[in-house]
Amino acid sequence: MEKDPSADEHDESTMSKKQRKRLMKHQLFLERRKIKRQEKRQRKKEEKRKLQEEREDGGGTSAYVAGSFPKKFKSMNSEDASSLRIAIDLSFDDLMSDRDLQKLLKQVQRAYSVNRRAEHPVQLYLTSFGDKTKAKLQEIKCNYQQWNIHIKNGSYSELFPKEDVIYLTSDSPNVLSEIDESKAYIIGGLVDHNHHKGLCYQLAVERGITHAQLPITEFVKLNSRRVLTVNHVFEILLRFTESKDWKEAFYKVLPARKIISESKGGEVKKGGAANDGDLEEESGESEEVKEQVEVEVK
Numbered sequence: 001m002e003k004d005p006s007a008d009e010h011d012e013s014t015m016s017k018k019q020r021k022r023l024m025k026h027q028l029f030l031e032r033r034k035i036k037r038q039e040k041r042q043r044k045k046e047e048k049r050k051l052q053e054e055r056e057d058g059g060g061t062s063a064y065v066a067g068s069f070p071k072k073f074k075s076m077n078s079e080d081a082s083s084l085r086i087a088i089d090l091s092f093d094d095l096m097s098d099r100d101l102q103k104l105l106k107q108v109q110r111a112y113s114v115n116r117r118a119e120h121p122v123q124l125y126l127t128s129f130g131d132k133t134k135a136k137l138q139e140i141k142c143n144y145q146q147w148n149i150h151i152k153n154g155s156y157s158e159l160f161p162k163e164d165v166i167y168l169t170s171d172s173p174n175v176l177s178e179i180d181e182s183k184a185y186i187i188g189g190l191v192d193h194n195h196h197k198g199l200c201y202q203l204a205v206e207r208g209i210t211h212a213q214l215p216i217t218e219f220v221k222l223n224s225r226r227v228l229t230v231n232h233v234f235e236i237l238l239r240f241t242e243s244k245d246w247k248e249a250f251y252k253v254l255p256a257r258k259i260i261s262e263s264k265g266g267e268v269k270k271g272g273a274a275n276d277g278d279l280e281e282e283s284g285e286s287e288e289v290k291e292q293v294e295v296e297v298k
Contacts (some may be wrong), residue, residue: 003019011278020243029181029296048229057130058293059063073116073117074116074117074118074119074120074121074147075121075122075148075256076115076121076123076124076148076149076150076177077121077148078121080119080120080121080243081120081121081122081123082120082121082122082123082181083123083181084123084179084181084185084237084241085123085125085160085183085184086122086123086124086125086184086185086186086187086237087124087125087126087127087156087159087160087184087185087186087187087236088108088111088124088125088126088127088186088187088189088230088234089127089128089155089156089186089187089188089189089200090126090127090128090130090133090189091127091128091155092131092188092189092190092192092196092228093130093132093133093197094132095190095192095195095196096190096191096192098136099189100134100192101133101191102136102140103108103130103191104189104190104191105133105136105137105140105142107191107229107230107231108126108144108189108230108231109130110229110231111124111230111231111234111235112124112147112149112209113239114231114234115149115238116148118238119242120241120242122237122238122241123136123150124149124150124158124234125149125150125151125156125159125184126149126150126151126152127152127154127156128152128153128154128155128156129151129152129153130153145196149258156184156186157207157209157212159184160184162209163210164183164184164211165180165183165184165209165210166183166184166185166186166209166210166211167188167200167201167204167209167210167211167212168185168186168188168204168211168212168213168214169188169200169201169204169211169212170201170214171197171198171200171202171213172201172204172211172212172213174210174211174212174213175212175213175214175215175218176212176213176214176215177215179237179240179241181241183238186290187199187230187234189230197238214228214233214236214246216228216245216250217244218246219247219250220247220250220251220254220259221259222254224258228254232253232254235253236249236250236253236254237249239252239253256294273295
């Protein structure tokens with residue numbers, strides 16, 4: 001127990017100026033400590049609540065979507081669900097280190113979490129679900145077996161007719177203007193740090209598959225390397241299906257730190273829009289958000 005510095009002193013009227021100053025300093029310390037302890041208890045309570053949400057949601061991260069979607073989870077089989085098919089191609093796991101694969105799977109978790117909270121969840125697929133990916137998911141204990149998601153061992157080419165497939169890649173010269181719900185959109189699941197740049201586009205061309213890039217440069221100017229994570233791309237597609245507005249989708253999903261906008265006087269500034277879809281964590285930037293993936297924009 002801490003000793004009160006006033007314990008050995010006489011009453012305040014007989015204290016010296018130095019003694020009074022020391023007493024006031026100690027009292028202020030005690031008051032601040034009490035407030036800090038209350039704040040700490042509140043933080044722990046909030047963390048416990050968020051952890052419970054993540055467990056109920058199959059392991060997805062929920063902090064960054066607070067306020068973005070309804071708290072009530074919706075199934076892909078619900079009446080409100082969309083028929084739009086979006087698949088994350090996991091056929092590149094052998095090209096990634098364990099560390100990069102884990103980062104990719106955290107992005108997959110985020111995409112899943114967003115879909116569960118969406119007003120109109122899409123049909124989300126994980127294709128080419130191999131042993132390495134399965135082992136890593138089991139290692140991080142995300143309880144993926146209980147996810148409301150389509151998990152397929154086979155390739156997307158075995159699931160969807162070739163004429164229905166559109167592979168999203170920044171290297172494509174084609175720009176996506178609309179989303180056709182009769183199509184299946186493929187997102188390449190590859191954290192590559194530029195080691196395999198252009199691979200998704202190359203494979204799409206070789207296989208004769210339709211490909212396209214998001215129209216990001218038509219609506220948003222970025223102030224840094226224009227790289228999107230898997231969950232960024234997924235949520236942009238999801239947001240667009242709800243609003244039919246690309247600009248709104250980009251501004252809601254992309255972190256404000258990446259966006260440059262113009263003020264009324266024409267001055268260029270960073271940020272520029274309230275961003276309830278910002279993927280920055282409350283305590284700082286998420287490491288996953290910084291990582292480069294195959295899905296990027298030019």
